[in-house]
Amino acid sequence: MQEWEDFAGTLHALDSATKVQLRDHAKAILAVICLDLDSQQSVQQGIDKSQGNAPQVADETAAEAHAVDRLQAGFTVEELMAEFRALRASVLRLWQATVKTADESDLQDMLRFNEAIDQSLTESLAHFSAMLRDSQNVFLAILGHDVRNPLGAISMGTQMILEDTTLAPRHLKVAAQVLHSTQRVAEIVADLLDYSTSHLGGGIPVTLAQYDLSVECRSVVQEMKLFHPERDFKVDVEDGITVSWDRTRMSQALSNLMANAVQHGAASSPVWVTVGRQGDDVVLVVQNEGEVISPSRLRVMFDPGKSFVMKSTSERSASQTSNLGLGLYITHEIVLAHGGKIWVSSTELEGTTVKVRMPAIATGTSNHPAHQ
Numbered sequence: 001m002q003e004w005e006d007f008a009g010t011l012h013a014l015d016s017a018t019k020v021q022l023r024d025h026a027k028a029i030l031a032v033i034c035l036d037l038d039s040q041q042s043v044q045q046g047i048d049k050s051q052g053n054a055p056q057v058a059d060e061t062a063a064e065a066h067a068v069d070r071l072q073a074g075f076t077v078e079e080l081m082a083e084f085r086a087l088r089a090s091v092l093r094l095w096q097a098t099v100k101t102a103d104e105s106d107l108q109d110m111l112r113f114n115e116a117i118d119q120s121l122t123e124s125l126a127h128f129s130a131m132l133r134d135s136q137n138v139f140l141a142i143l144g145h146d147v148r149n150p151l152g153a154i155s156m157g158t159q160m161i162l163e164d165t166t167l168a169p170r171h172l173k174v175a176a177q178v179l180h181s182t183q184r185v186a187e188i189v190a191d192l193l194d195y196s197t198s199h200l201g202g203g204i205p206v207t208l209a210q211y212d213l214s215v216e217c218r219s220v221v222q223e224m225k226l227f228h229p230e231r232d233f234k235v236d237v238e239d240g241i242t243v244s245w246d247r248t249r250m251s252q253a254l255s256n257l258m259a260n261a262v263q264h265g266a267a268s269s270p271v272w273v274t275v276g277r278q279g280d281d282v283v284l285v286v287q288n289e290g291e292v293i294s295p296s297r298l299r300v301m302f303d304p305g306k307s308f309v310m311k312s313t314s315e316r317s318a319s320q321t322s323n324l325g326l327g328l329y330i331t332h333e334i335v336l337a338h339g340g341k342i343w344v345s346s347t348e349l350e351g352t353t354v355k356v357r358m359p360a361i362a363t364g365t366s367n368h369p370a371h372q
Contacts, residue, residue: 001023001027003086004083004086004087004090005019005023007082007083007086007090008023008083008086011082024066024069025062025069028062029066029087029120030087030091031062032062032063032120033113033117036116037113046111046115049116049118049119061120062120063119063120063121063124063127064124064127066124067124067127070083077125077128077129080124080125080128081121084121084124088114091113092113147185147189148186148189151182151185151186151189154178154182155182155183155186158175158179158182159179162175162179188326192326194326194330194333203333203337204249204330204333204337206246206249206362208246208362209245210243211242211243211247212240213243213245213250213282214238214239214241216247216250216251217237217273217275217284218235220251221233221258221273223255230267231262231270232271233258233271233272233273234272234273235274236272236274236275236276237273237274237276238276238277241275241277241282242360243282243360243361244361244362245338246337249334249337250334250338252330252334253331253335254286256327256328256330257284257286257331257354258273258286259327260327260328260354261287261288264288264290264352265289265290265351265352266290269351270288271287271288272285272287273286278357280359280361281357282357282359282360283355284355284358285353287351287352288352289351290351290352292346292348293344293352298345298346302328302332302342304326304329335356338359338362338363339358339362339363340356340357340359340362341357342357343355
């Protein structure tokens with residue numbers, strides 16, 4: 001305990017902490033490890049524990065409680081890991097000073113201790129990371145809600161200006177551009193809210209209702225043609241497809257996929273959109289020609305954070321990051337919320353293809369695994 005306290009006192013986040021704060025959960029963590037060392041354990045149970053897959057407990061563990069305390073104290077994840085490294089090193093150093101000659105039983109105890117430390121570290125890091133993500137998503141949600149009110153005021157004021165026929169044409173042109181930009185910002189804010197709430201609430205909620213998908217798809221395509229008159233769209237939508245989906249959300253998903261194809265596809269080639277039945281499911285395919293996407297990029301295509309991190313410095317420049325990939329992430333969440341699947345492929349021969357397969361009668365649950 002003294003070695004733990006001496007080390008913890010050297011960390012910046014605890015430089016003014018009391019002795020109780022320095023030691024806090026160390027005794028409880030070590031007590032759990034002592035109980036573990038006294039219990040029977042199979043080889044597979046030991047392997048599971050070292051990989052962070054020990055049986056779940058109903059109550060908060062000492063390691064998880066420690067994570068809460070350290071997050072509140074302003075720790076970084078590196079400082080949290082450093083504490084567990086110090087705890088491991090302290091115990092092993094003191095053990096080595098006591099045990100001059102180790103037999104098989106001693107070595108087994110040392111292995112069991114390391115497995116238990118790894119389990120505690122995994123519990124603490126997982127809890128710390130989850131709370132950190134939640135705090136970031138709450139911040140985004142609050143930011144999105146707070147920005148909506150001034151955006152609404154700007155939009156209403158600009159529309160009133162546009163109705164003033166006494167203004168000079170150049171002033172009306174500027175007002176029209178302001179309104180367009182405001183609407184674009186509103187769309188980005190809506191995407192941010194979807195991004196944050198999907199992490200906090202177990203996915204994007206959907207409201208299911210029966211409608212004609214064929215008609216709705218053609219309407220979305222027509223809207224996209226108006227926004228991008230310079231692009232060629234090849235559309236093949238089967239007639240009479242009736243679904244029980246969230247109409248607004250699925251139209252948003254199709255629009256996002258088409259917008260992504262327009263942005264990243266070759267300007268001289270068409271964007272292909274195909275919608276049809278396959279048994280009890282409906283399959284939507286959006287395809288474009290263009291630069292082949294590497295397998296490593298494909299794996300994180302629906303995760304905007306990881307996708308951004310993988311970009312080079314030049315790719316992260318302001319001119320190339322106007323689209324952070326929130327649209328693809330939201331599309332992914334919408335599909336999963338309907339009980340469907342989405343995947344992407346990219347080859348020299350076929351270009352980039354995004355395929356969505358969903359049951360015509362959706363399950364309507366948004367409680368899907370975070371990394372499906």
